[in-house]
Amino acid sequence: MTGQQRTAIVTGAGRGIGAEIARRLASDGFRVAAIDLDHDGLDALTAGLTAAGHKAIGIVSDISDESAVDSAVARTADELGPPVVVVNNAGIIRDNLLYKMAVSDWDQVMNVHLRGSFLVSRAAQKHMVEAKWGRVINLSSTSALGNRGQANYSAAKAGLQGFTKTLALELGPFGVTANAIAPGFIETEMTASTAARLGVSFEDFTAKAASAIPVRRTGKPADIANAVSFFASDTAGFVSGQVLYVAGGPKA
Structure with missing residues (x-):
């Protein structure tokens, strides 16, 4: 098992893609800390x-809150061991056309996706x-x-x-890789x-x-979890700074 004796953090793991990623990493041998605001979803997943x-x-943690993230990462290290894999999956949508988009819709999306990923990565990188x-x-x-x-x-x-x-540039010298996965249409809630x-x-x-996707089907959460499994493995050690589009066809 590639993840044996290693710990992974997965944010937004209460449902959908995040839950499937958590299950896949666990099956790969990782100990998994699942972070989300969805208490019931986390209970079902961890059970x-x-x-x-x-x-x-x-x-249960708000990844846009600095102290909450620091506490979550510290708890992970205490209970499961130092987290050396972070999957920044948590996300929300607040869709609207630009002229109708509220500042709060912009801020909330930025706080979860960008601020959250920054805070979790910063807190965990010392362990890596x-x-x-x-x-x-x-x-x-x-x-x-x-x-x-x-737009947001x-x-x-x-x-x-x-x-x-x-x-990838900053952490590479310390044996740490950083990669991104860009899903296309995935069937989720x-x-x-x-x-x-x-x-x-x-x-x-x-x-x-599906009619507009070359492989003529939409994606499943497992399609993303498979890509995460590769990036988290020892075999992906020479792949860093890449963006993998998992979208059923060429995108970038």
Whole structure:
């Protein structure tokens, strides 16, 4: 198992992509600290992992709060061992056209995606540097290339790509890699809520999306978890500063 005796932090792990990433890393042998604001989601995830024989804890924490993040990372180190893998997956959407977008919609998205990823990575990097081995994996999006109605989300996801490349430069000399994954259309509760907001069925929404994807299907959370598994492994040690578009076709 590639992650044996190593600890990973996954943010936004209460459901969807984050939960699937946590399950995959656990199956790869990592001890997993799952962070989210969704208490019930964390309970269900960690109960399932524990029942399967994995070591995992759930931490209810706001990743945009500096002291909360520092406490969460410290608790992870105390209970599971020093975190040497961080998956910055937590995210929210507050979609609107620019002229209708509230400042609070902009700030909330930036706080979770960018500030949160910065705080968690900064708190955990010392453990990676001490171990002379580490992995930072940031969840970007194809929206980083631009997407109507998502000025805030697109800017945040593009920012994460620059953040990733800079961490690769700064942390590389200490045996730490940093990479980003940019999902395309993935079937999650978040995309289902977008369909509901548009007044269309999720089935019609996904069918329309699939028709524009070269492989003619939409993505599943497992597709992203598979990419995370690779980046978190020993075999990915010579891959850093990269953005992998997992979108069923060429995007970047």
